[in-house]
Amino acid sequence: MKFLLASALLCSASAFAPVTPSLPTIKSSLDAYKVAVVGGGPSGACAAEVFAQEPNIETILFERKFDNAKPCGGAIPLCMIGEFDLPETVVDRKVRKMKMISPSDMEVDIGDTLKPDEYIGMCRREILDGYLRDRAVEYGAQPVNALVTAIDVPSDHKVNKDSKYNIHYQEFTPGSSVGTAKNMEVDLIVGADGANSRVAKAMDAGEYNFAIAFQERIKISDEKMEFYEEMAEMYVGDDVSPDFYGWVFPKYDHVGVGTGTVVNRPAIKQYQKAIRERAGSKIEGGKIIKVEAHPIPEHPRPRRVQGRIALVGDAAGYVTKCSGEGIYFAAKSGRMAAENIVKLMEGGSRLPSQEEIESTYIKDYDRAYGPTYAVLDILQKVFYSSNGAREAFVELCKSKYVQQVTFDSYLYKKVQGNNPLDDLKLLGETIGCLIKGYSIAKPDQEFSNPVESLKRI
Template sequence: MKFFLAAAFCLQASAFTLAPTPKLSTTSLDAYKVAVVGGGPAGACAAEVFAQEPNIETFMIERKFDNAKPCGGAIPLCMIGEFDLPETVVDRKVRRMKMISPIGNEVDIGDTLKPDEYIGMCRREILDGFLRDRAVEYGAKPINGLVTSIDIPSDHKENKDSQYTLHYQKFSPGTSVGTPESLAVDLIVGADGANSRVAKAMDAGEYNFAIAFQERIKISEEQMEFYEEMAEMYVGDDVSPDFYGWVFPKYDHVGVGTGTVVNRPAIKQYQKAIRERAGDKIEGGKIIKVEAHPIPEHPRPRRVQGRIALVGDAAGYVTKCSGEGIYFAAKSGRMAAESIVKLMQGGSRLPSQAEIEDTYIRDYDRAYGPTYAVLDILQKVFYSNNGAREAFVELCKSKYVQQVTFDSYLYKKVQGNNPLDDLKLLGETIGCLIKGYSIAKPDQAFSNPVESMKRI
């Protein structure tokens, strides 16, 4: 039962590392050059680490510096302190979560939270912008451009004198057509999302993916009052056959969305259903933005090739069941950069593929590999059919489940479990499953054998 509880509701421990006070860095003329491709949390957190080393010249290439990535936008409380984030990046502090089952049963959770605990809800354009600006303040050189191809020498794994050449379209303010340019560097960090050009160039392999679809909806002030500290999660095969639908509060609107891996062609049908399930709580709202984006479902087969390393979505660091990716993107970017900087010994040498794998990849997988594995299992168990979804919502009534779930999510470390409560939870789980299957409505059949085999 210990394993079940840890698998179901706990994330692995991670160390807290406070970012130092930003300061401009100076770069020596013979410095090694590092290109961080991508300016989201993964790329920005990697770039700020590299930029602080005087013998490393850091370039951060981002195609859209005002990018607003489609995303639910939830971040754990520990991320605020660990990444030295100002509370201004948080739009709403969610202290209540409403879970709604396929037949409409509702469970409110949040009673176990302390007064100063919350889930942060942010807009990615605000969070990402802050992290990018800080990396630039440290000394990273921003390039507004789209990487189109990368020249990789055939001997790049053995010859440390070889360089990688990035070809990109550089954009200037007010122009829609880029200017072709190139940049030779000694090391690359790919933080350019699920459709990573870096991953393709280094032959990182393909992975299965979900499509996340979200509409930002402006609702009335009276309706927003309901979502002041409230977020909602809807489960049911009408909103997603393998995930959940959500209503997450933002600064002056709500994000309403859903996602799926197994039936991507029907994503707009599921989006329509989540709007209908939310009902009068968002009725009359104005859609101010429509967003859709692929989300990786598991790590890439290869995340390091030579002196090229992947982080964030490019590496496949999104958890199943919860769909969390922001924290793990930022964490992987920082861990990769810190490992590589240490291996470079003050910018005096370049690391090998084996050295990067034996530090960054090893440490990340040890810390979070079990989390991805067990949440994969949980998604298959609790999101596989309406009976299991009914049981999942019913199980959330347990204060013990709520306590362990929130503690593990907010702090990214396993909280001490109580053996007696574990045993009690086993009985509750069996009872919830029996009840769930007895009251559940049948799942609708679907088939997409060709599209379901697509990988990126």
């Protein structure tokens, strides 16, 4: 699950020639600067909402499909409900219980430490994204239903504030399979167009490793859905993933059953078959109503700002290791980027430089969440490296202290109530669990993936 034990335990060189930035261009409020937000998911919608509230900024929101249902587990933390003023109607299920299931099928139930009003929100992305996008439009963002195909980046865009970015796109046209080719000149771009970001490609943001997430939406009987009323499940084992986990998450009238992997992407369907088998009778007889697959970034891109182009969300690589959480960080990064840029634009009277965006948005985001990404990277290597470590991972979840810190960390995005003595005790328990786990674990299956291994960064 997206909150995982790891949440608990935690608690660039430019692609263009270096230049000397020029002084900001001052603009009359009668001639508004045009900002394009490419991508209408949580990161893009939250960025567009901020820009749209500035009367002297013209905000364009590009989205390929307004009914898009991104493949995603769909878990959001409780703090996101209040922080982003979300109605509870976007939440399909309030998860208050979790089953952690080890490679040997040992089950550990967690959730007893939750207060009555605490829960993990389970959402369908088409509902959550649609709400955030519609709100941005209500504030004044101009929606464009189109696929951005290319972006012309002027060679002098870092020093010449009068230079424009030319966005080429295919606008949806009823009755046309390809749409209508158009282009638009803008002054600033926020790339929120996901892991395969065309904005990132245009600005030469650099590559990153990525996981493949595969999920099936399965409609099960009402009787079987009762089990998942407030319950989600997380399965670990090299049968369901050699470096991640499998999940069963409840949605409105179905369950999302999925898995993911970075190190052996060609075998993703094999791992998906295994997670269905592990869930067994709980989803038996269910009807697959939708099959989804999507790349998930494994770490931030080498460059997230170039000139007046900034990346947010998956396009920037803001998905945590170990837990795979991305929705909150997408929304947060979109809002942080836009708020800092709007402030730098001083009422729409000037354009910010690359250095200014880096020293505000990038610096603030990395300061707030950089340690989280680093620690979760380490924890993924420790606990998802072998079946022995996975057995230890689930065994540790029996600890009420681990459960308390897990939920505090995930629900509120900060570690609460840490006790040095309990932390020291936890270290001892971790070592003991690892010893026990390796003694009872079945050997990991070997696999060969030389071609994709050569592609890894």
